[in-house]
Amino acid sequence: MTGSRPLQTIMMALRCREKRLTCVGNITVSKVPESNMALSVLSIFLGLLLEVSTHGPTGIPRTTWKHQEVNLIQFTETGIFNYSILLLNEDTNVLYVGAREAIFELDMENISVKKNEVFWKVPEEKQTACVLKGKSRETECLNYIRVLQVLNDASLYVCGTYAFQPTCDYLSLQDFKLENKNEDGRGRCAFDPAQSFASVMVDGDLYSGTAFNFLGSEPIIHRSSPQMSLRTEYSISWLNEPSFVFADVIRESKNSPDGDDDKIYFFFTEVSVEYEFVGKLSIPRIARVCKGDLGGQRTLQKKWTSFLKAKLVCSMPELNFVFNVVHDVFILKTPDWKETVIYGVFTSQWGNIGLSAVCAYNMSTVDEVFSKGKYMQKASVEQSHTKWVRYNAMPPSPRPGACINNIDRLQNISDSLRLPDKTLQFIKDHPLMDDQVLPIGNGPKLIRRDVNYTQIVVDRVRALNNNVYDVIFTSTDKGVLQKAIIYDNEVHVVEEIQLFTNFEPIKTLLLSSRGKWLYAGSDAGVVQSPTAFCEKYLSCADCILSRDPYCAWDSEDNSCVVQDHESRKSNLIQNLNGDANVCPRVKYVSSDDYQKIIVKPRNAAELQCQLKSNLAKVVWKLNGTVLSVEDSRYHLLRGDSLLILSVSEQDLGNYECWSEEQVKSSSFAQLVAGFVLSFDLNVPSTTSDPTSTATTTTTPLNPVIQTEGNANTAESTLTSTSPGSTTPTTLPSQTETKLTPTSSTTVQTLWTLPIPISDVPNLETKDPSTEYIKSNNSNALLLLFLLFFILFLALMAYNCYMQFLPPPCLKLRAALLGSNKKAKPEYMACEAGLIEPIVEKTVQIEAHNQNGAQQKGLRDTGYETEPDCSNGKIPTTKHLEEPQESKDKPFDVICESQPIEYADADAPC
Structure with missing residues (x-):
């Protein structure tokens, strides 16, 4: 591993198996035990996962719509599921x-x-x-x-x-x-019902990817036809535990100059045969068969003679992270099949790392891999193992796996039954291509963290500038639908919608060809959703900043509408680069239109503000000056609303909630809500608690205004929405207020006004979210600290008394309690148990010790020992009186008669 790359790809990292070789990155380790190998792979993967989670790109939806905020149509029947x-x-x-x-x-x-x-x-x-x-x-x-x-x-x-x-x-x-x-x-x-499955009907014939037996251990790609039913060979090299996700037909025979055939493509994930790993490594595949295939005459009878498969690559090249599980595929077809684009959603098989990706592939690239790419073949290693390597020799003619074309017909090969056995045998042994299908741009179009994509559909939309854009709809396992647009090779996530309230996985997704409706199915039911929610954008700025190719701003009706190509109006405004300067300019708002908030001194006040864009940041101003959230008096609640603790006289004035959104090099500011905070000392307090909170309630606001640069040049009409109504109404002109934009760059000011639901008579209504302000936890914390300190002292005293602590503590104990006990040397208690007490010996031993020498204690070594003897019998005086032999011999065994044959044998005496 070198540089910032944690490894050279997981698949390429473990490609050696000869003599139990393990390749990790560029390092080859010989004969690595399986346990160490698993730990090495795990450590590498965890390092890679950390780097991907830290540096991997993401796509954040600009707008999030809850289920109850949008108009969705549902269908479900009682007792019916799935x-x-x-x-x-x-x-x-x-x-x-x-x-x-x-x-x-x-x-x-x-x-x-x-x-x-x-x-x-x-x-x-x-x-x-x-x-x-x-x-x-x-x-x-x-x-x-x-x-x-x-x-x-x-x-x-x-x-x-x-x-x-x-x-x-x-x-x-x-x-x-x-x-x-x-x-x-x-x-x-x-x-x-839990098995993966894919099928497509082509000219009355059903093509299916499924399992052929009850156990699901025999996967096949099958064609059910009254003329000729075909299937794949039952072989691991053809299909190895596949999980089918999608199948469709590409009409390549239409206007084909070489008389080519239509092809049916299957997409699935299977266990790899060409890569070696500590476990089963999954690989995303694309396979194809020819519509006119009739099988072979002798070889591959009633089997596909045109079956080929290749690897789909979806990875992050900068981090060498591979998404190796495909969940769904959508083919965006065009009149010219070579311009067809394949979109797929991928995840990784290793754990729930929460990364999903969308990759796109050109059909021309797929065709080049199958028609010109190299094949792979099996190679035996040490007579017990098979590896897959590239086949570099010239393949037989006609090309194995190719459909019958005009060149073949000139050679009197009008169908697959006339193909030579050499070609058929080659395709039987070489169904896997060595060349890989690389994505457009060599990387994913979209990557999301903490999201598991399940389904995908794509629509091609023509904008007002006559450019064509691909709109990607992806569903998740939490019942969420996301919409993204590809613009200038970048992906912008327009919005996400919660389709199902119970957050269940979306199992199928279907888009109408007219691009108006989208249908999602799950276990609980079916939901119908429009492809765009243009009416939810109440201002020209929001309509433009959404960058939704379905939506355009109608300057006459002052509404965001779905643009219709058949009846286009000249007054429609659309700019998919997000530049809201194209919107009409409107007049500033006077502070007289702000919502009045009256609060008692030293009370807390909450000013509610909610930004509609997830890409925007909130900026609060007091009398034109930006507030700092680091001030202990101000706190942001739920990210947007402002909480003021203990309102004093210096906190009074005009508060403004601004939404600032960055679009490329431009910054656009929008006034979302305005408040006038003041004291009313004449109103009697309804509570004696000085920490009571005054809150405000506002309806969704109507952003309508935008200006660029100098705010003094803006002149037009301000619109807002009355309570309970969605129709914009014109407010009377007010005195202009000049506010300085918060950005040093070109700032577009987009004004909105908060419209109160009703006049709140009791301005000291308490918000449960601010109840924590009332409590004083200092006494409780002090009591808790004292309790832990007393427990610590008691534990120290007990350990000191029981002599569990080091000698300095015991000396202190003796000084305090007057004990004569002395601290024992370290390990003294342990060594005491190892000393064997002196045992009174027999009369023979006493006779032996005539010189009065005292028998010393023996140290217990853990083994039972006996005095040396000639035959292992009970020692006698004779044995004790014999002179001791030199200790040159092994184990100090006295043995004269027979030598010791083995080192661990008993010494025969």
């Missing part, structure tokens, strides 16, 4: 919803209007059989609709899990009833 399949037919203005054991036909303009419904339940005997296989009767052994495709103008093709026995049927649109044909759904629909 609304996870949506199908839109804009020709008939119908939205079809597939749920658990039910299919609904709704009005796409208002989904709360139900036109038809049909229920498809599982018979009791099939439920019982499902339960006997170990599944749940209440959840798993039901029929979850997983396929809902248009077969023709008269019928839909539907498939369900059907209690782990996938079944398909036809739904007649004339009477909205099932035809009860009950076809076998294996290979067309998933067994398990």
Whole structure:
């Protein structure tokens, strides 16, 4: 690891396995134990995660709308769950919803209007059989609709899990009833409702990515066709535990000069076969098959001869952080298929790190990888292990995995049944491409922290300047919808909307082709949302600063409207770079229009202000001077509102709440609320508590004004909203007040006025959020400190008395208590237990010690020892009188008869 990069990518970091080699970054460690290897990888990943969390880019939504703040239409049925399949037919203005054991036909303009419904339940005997296989009767052994495709103008093709026995049927649109044909759904629909699944209907043939068996251990990409049904080879090199997320068709045969075929693309995440890791490493994939594929004549019979797959790369190159799990994909199609753009949402598989990314890919790049890229092949290592390496030799002709084109037809190869076995055998052994599909710009379009994206749809919008912009809608696992726009290779998150009140994951997202409505499905129901909330922006400045390509400011009606390309007006204003200087200028506001706040001396007052933009910062002014929040008298509540503690005479005056928002090099200031704080000594106090709080209540304000540079040059009309009304009304002209902008750069002042709901007679109404001001915690803190100090002294005294403390404490104890006890040397108590007391010996030992020498105590070494003897018997006087041998021999064993053969053997005597 060098420089600021924590590692050279996780996938490339662990690519060695020969002789248990482990590569970490650029360092190769040989024969690393698995435990040490896991710790090394964990430490590297934690370091990488710390750097990504610290330096990784983010996208903050400018505006946040709560569920109750916007107009949303919902549909739900009692007892029905899992609304996870949506199908839109804009020709008939119908939205079809597939749920658990039910299919609904709704009005796409208002989904709360139900036109038809049909229920498809599982018979009791099939439920019982499902339960006997170990599944749940209440959840798993039901029929979850997983396929809902248009077969023709008269019928839909539907498939369900059907209690782990996938079944398909036809739904007649004339009477909205099932035809009860009950076809076998294996290979067309998933067994398990929790399994991943993707399908698409192409010219009457159903292409599905699913599992083919009950256990889900045999994944396939299958085509169900009356002419020729095909599937993938059951091999790890073809599909290795895939999780399918999306499938769609790209019409490449239209106006194709080389007679190419249409292709069906599948997107999934699978376990890697080319990279080696301590665990299962996930890799996002894109795979394709040709629509006209008929399988092979001898090799790959009834199998795909055009199946190829490649890796989708979505990473942060500056940090070498890889997003290796794809959750959803949307293909933004164009008349020329080469200009088609693929959008996908990705996360990382390692833990819940809370990072999500959106990456975009050009279809031309995908086609180049499959048509010109290198293949990968297996290579045996030490006869027991297989690695995947690049195949550098020339592939056979025709090119393996390619669709039949005019060049092949000139060689008398009109379909895949005529392909040579050499080409078919090559594609059977080499389905994986070595070249990778890189994203546009070599990095993500959008990265968010603490967000897990689940679904994505993209709309292409033409703005008033005739430029085309991609608007990205992403949903999260918390029921939130986010909208972002790509402008000058930058992403601006316009807004986020809470679609579901219970914060449940959004499982499906559908956008109407007209770009007017967006539909989201979850376990609880379906929500219909407009693609833009232009009417929520009450001023030209907010409308422009939102940078929403759907919205434009109507200068005649003084409202933010959805711009319509068919009936464009000349008075519409739009500027997606966020420069609000294009808005009409309006007149300043007199302080007479500010809200009057009367408070008693030494009381607390709260001035309520709420900024609409998450990108703006709040600035409070008192009589034109910016207040410092570091002053102990002022506190910001909930980030915006101002709390004044113990109002004194110097706190009286005009308070203004400003919203300052930076857009590139320009700064725009907006007056959100204004207050006049004064004393009323004639009003009797309703409370004896000097810390009572006076609060204010304001309605959402109407920002309408903007000027640039010198505020004295602004002249126009000020508009505001009356209580309970959303229609702007004109206020009478007031005396101008000249206020100095808070920024040294070019500042645009955008004025608004607070409109009180009603005159509050009792101005000393208390706010629960300021009740903490009344309490004095100094006495409680002092008592708590004294309690802990007394406990500390008691604990010290007890340890000193029990002689648990060092000698200085014991000397102090002896001096105070008059004890004659002396401090013992360190470890003396421990050594005492190691000394063996003197034991009275037998008469033989006494005879042996004739010189009167005293037997010394033996130190206990933890082993039982005996005096040396010749045969291990009880020692006698004879043995004791024998002279001691020299201690040259091993273990001091006296042995003359036989040598010791082993070092740990008993010495035979």
